Amino acid sequence: MTSGLAEKRREKYEAILKAALKVFAEHGFFNSQVSKIAREAGVADGTIYLYFKNKEDILISLFREKLGSLVRKFHEHVHDDDRADEAIRKVCELHFTELEKDVQLAKVTQLELRQSSRELHSEISNALKPYIQLIEDVLVRGIEQGIFRSDLDVKLTRLLIFGAMDEVVSSWLISGRRYSLSAQVDKTVDFFLRSLRA
Amino acid sequence: MTSGLAEKRREKYEAILKAALKVFAEHGFFNSQVSKIAREAGVADGTIYLYFKNKEDILISLFREKLGSLVRKFHEHVHDDDRADEAIRKVCELHFTELEKDVQLAKVTQLELRQSSRELHSEISNALKPYIQLIEDVLVRGIEQGIFRSDLDVKLTRLLIFGAMDEVVSSWLISGRRYSLSAQVDKTVDFFLRSLRA
Amino acid sequence: MTSGLAEKRREKYEAILKAALKVFAEHGFFNSQVSKIAREAGVADGTIYLYFKNKEDILISLFREKLGSLVRKFHEHVHDDDRADEAIRKVCELHFTELEKDVQLAKVTQLELRQSSRELHSEISNALKPYIQLIEDVLVRGIEQGIFRSDLDVKLTRLLIFGAMDEVVSSWLISGRRYSLSAQVDKTVDFFLRSLRA
Amino acid sequence: MTSGLAEKRREKYEAILKAALKVFAEHGFFNSQVSKIAREAGVADGTIYLYFKNKEDILISLFREKLGSLVRKFHEHVHDDDRADEAIRKVCELHFTELEKDVQLAKVTQLELRQSSRELHSEISNALKPYIQLIEDVLVRGIEQGIFRSDLDVKLTRLLIFGAMDEVVSSWLISGRRYSLSAQVDKTVDFFLRSLRA
DNA sequence: TATGAATGAGGATTCATTCAT
DNA sequence: AATGAATGAATCCTCATTCAT
Incomplete structure (x- = not known):
């Protein structure tokens, strides 16, 4: 067995x-x-x-598992032929609701993960890549679907979107979670779509 | 004497x-x-x-001095009666060019600052507040000037803007500064203004 | 079975x-x-x-087996009625050639064996005793045969002989075996016999 | 000051x-x-x-200091124009009496020093070199003085002499110092000189 | 003010040994 | 007899901070 x-x-x-x-x-x-x-x-x-392998390896593994699970969840809810604007909403929704559901994970990813050694940073950014890539894929699809502006710089835009969401989560945590994170989805997505739309 | x-x-x-x-x-x-x-x-x-007081105090002081100087620089270049959209451009321009000029400062603020202890985080977010507030002030002014949408959630939007810029800088650093950071100003500001405009 | x-x-x-x-x-x-x-x-x-029993026991057992085999080899080549000066030559010859043939054994006995714990030392010296005793037996026989001085202190002399040979092997190992160990037999035995002879 | x-x-x-x-x-x-x-x-x-620098460095330093002091003592008692056979006696006398006086030092040099790491061995043999060299110098002088055989292999002989003395000290220690070490000087030196004399 | 020698708490990691299977 | 996963004691060294000068 x-x-x-x-x-x-x-x-x-x-x-x-x-x-x-x-x-x-x-x-x-x-x-x-x-x-x-x-x-x-x-x-x-x-x-x-x-x-x-060592203490850092625990942190990296933790991060990989959790981020992998987030990416997997996204793929479960969004399909290639879905509208890109709906996909963007789904990304933001999952990003906020998953971290709101799992505060421990939110704390670790937003705050503690940054407290790592120099060498760890590349590992972390590697683990983040699939997620950032996923955002890029949605942007590209949006352009193909004619929903998003064709003059978008997708490499830059994916960072703007990820960074914006990331900061909202950090701020929510630092505030002591005094308001609903998922309640920010609509306005956040609205902000993104106004810039993205063709 | x-x-x-x-x-x-x-x-x-x-x-x-x-x-x-x-x-x-x-x-x-x-x-x-x-x-x-x-x-x-x-x-x-x-x-x-x-x-x-101690090692952390050095980091906090460093952060305060540098951020204070950035805020001061902003006030030198932007005046209360300037157009808010121009002010947003100025914020982004200063954010990117100042950190591009001072890579050491960029590294410390983007990467090392996060490596601090739990207690340090509130200190850091305190030091960041004047800068975030400054962004909020511009947003409010933009609404008053009729340039920005009046339905903007300024508290949320200031985070979206700061987080987006922050991520662009981090990514630029992690990439090994293989491209020009200030060259990203136009597209970044364009992204912001499309969402902000009335 | x-x-x-x-x-x-x-x-x-x-x-x-x-x-x-x-x-x-x-x-x-x-x-x-x-x-x-x-x-x-x-x-x-x-x-x-x-x-x-434990890690040390492996080392002791290794030492015993190997030293026992050396003593056995000596008894195969030398007989009680052989001349004592020839026996001394045989001892030195076997000591040098056997360790030259088996470098791993040489390293362990000369260098690593000493790296053992306090308690191990008596065990090791016990394992060495048969060999030291064998040298003493040859000395006694030499005196009886009238070949060696009758005023020899056999207890002391066996140490001088063993120690001298031991050091030659150690030095050869530390030198990186840059010369032939067995080529030292003649001069070494000559040194011993000049002192031993009646 | x-x-x-x-x-x-x-x-x-x-x-x-x-x-x-x-x-x-x-x-x-x-x-x-x-x-x-x-x-x-x-x-x-x-x-x-x-x-x-670290724990090993303490051992090496200890060894160097003590061995240096032994070499210094020898130079205080023996002069270049002294007879080489007397010098050999002095070497053995100092070797035995100094270690007999300082049992802690004897234990460390004979037993514990060997319990060191692979890398340490070269350090130790470096520290030993001045002493071994000193023995060689006496041998060379003896040949020049016509007291020692001119066909001596001084490189080999210095090892035989050092190894023989070393083993006597080790054995004395392992025996629990049940006899006088310095009492062995005469017979040990006699053994050496019989082999060395022209 | 300035010094820098001294302090000593603190912790990741290894590895000989055990024991349930 | 054989396995090998699990154990947990054991320790060198670093470095932020202090304080006598």
Whole structure:
């Protein structure tokens, strides 16, 4: 029953990631001890190193898994023949609602992820790429559909859109989540579409 | 001659900040030792603590000084009776050209500043407030001038604008500055104004 | 078929020792992980502990086996009625040629063996005793045969002889084996015999 | 008063070395914690690293200082125009009496010094070189004086002599110092001179 | 004011050994 | 007998900060 073993391994892997998410969100990356994560996950300190190369690797893996899941969710809800303006709305909606649902994840991605070492930055930006690319794909499709301006610089625009959403989330977190994040979707998307439309 | 003393004090204060900017930009906040900053500034380790409370205080002070100077520069170039759309252009232009001119500052604000502790974040967002407020003021003025839509949510929009610019700078840095940052001003401002205009 | 089982056990025991010899010679005792020896021997980590008490026990066993084999070889080549001066030559010849043939063994005995813990030292000197004793026996026989001085302090002299040979081997190893070790036999034995002869 | 500062520094340096000698002799290199040395020396753990690069550096420095002092002592007692056979006696006498007087040093040099890492070995053999060279110089002088055989291989012979003495000291230590080490000088030197004499 | 030697808390990681399977 | 995943004790070193001078 190899699947039993692999499954068990996967379970422990995810237990550690879950514990890490909680600890990182609560204390920040640099103030989180590996031993604290181990305790939270109910494993020995050394066990962590059977699943992850080092402390940074935990953060990267966490980020990859979560971002991958976000991209996957997007693909579940949006199809290639959907209207690009609806797709933009869906991206923003998922971005805001998913992070609103999972505050720990929001904290880690917005605040703690930046607290990493120099080398980590390229890893992180690699992990972000599929998401940024996804936004670009929607922009390109919008132009093809004749919905978006054909003179758009898609490489620049994808950054403007991602950066704008990112800042809204950060600000919401820093404010202590005193208002609804998902309530910002409409106005945010409106802002984007006014600029994008042909 | 207290002013002589005060002047001397100010000089050393600035020498330390200048050294810190260089060291932080080169090695990142967490990989910068106070002793390295002291050596770069030509003072003893202990002297640092006569001017700053602790290591974080150096970063905050650096940020405040630099951001204050950026805000000051804006006020030099833009006046209350200027057209709001021109003011938005001026904000973006200054944002991009100032950071393009001072790469060390760009690195510190975009990358290293985020590597700070939990407590630091509120300090940083405090230091950012005057700049964000400045953007908001322009938006309000634009509405009053009838140039911008009156249904704008200025609190949200200022974030969208700041976040978008911020991301363009980050991306430019991460790319290794392989293209001109200031060359992005026109398209970026165009993106903003299409959404803002009445 | 206990002998079949015992044989299999012996085979695995020797496979582990052979692997340990290679790993110890290459990385030194303290830089050799038990898991590395296990991998080299093609067994699981835990299996090591079915054959050896602990890591040190591997080293001691290795030493005993190898030294025992050296003593056995000596007895194959020298007989009680041989001339003692010829026996001294044989001892030195075997000492140098055997270690020259088996560099891994030389490295372990000369360099890594010393890197052991306090408690190990008595074990090691126990394992060395048969060899030192063998030298003493030759000396006693030489006196009886009238070939060696009767005023020799055999307890001291056996140390002088062993220590001298030991140092030649160590120096040869440290030099990177840039010359022939066995070529030193004649001059070394000459040095000994000038002092020993009646 | 720079000499005051330098003196103070030297004093602390020696206090740490003295503490290290005691701790290493008692527990062996690998079982000696840096913190134990610090406590013994009456300084903070971190202070150690103001004087030494790392733990190994303490051992190397200790070795160098002590061996240097032994070489210096030899030069105080022997002069270039002394008879080479007397010089050999002096070498052996100093070797045995100095280590007999300073058992901690004997333990460290004979037993613990070998327990070092691969890289350390070349450092150690470098530190030993002046002493080995000193023996060679005496041999060369003996040949020039016509006292020693002119067909001596001085490079080999210096090893035989050093190795023989070294082993006597090791054996004495392992025996628990149950006999006088310096009492072995006469017979040891006699063994050497019988081989060396023209 | 300025110095810089001294402090000492703090933590990621390794690896010999165990034990459930 | 054999496995190898899990354990968790153990420690060197860094570096922000202090304080005697």
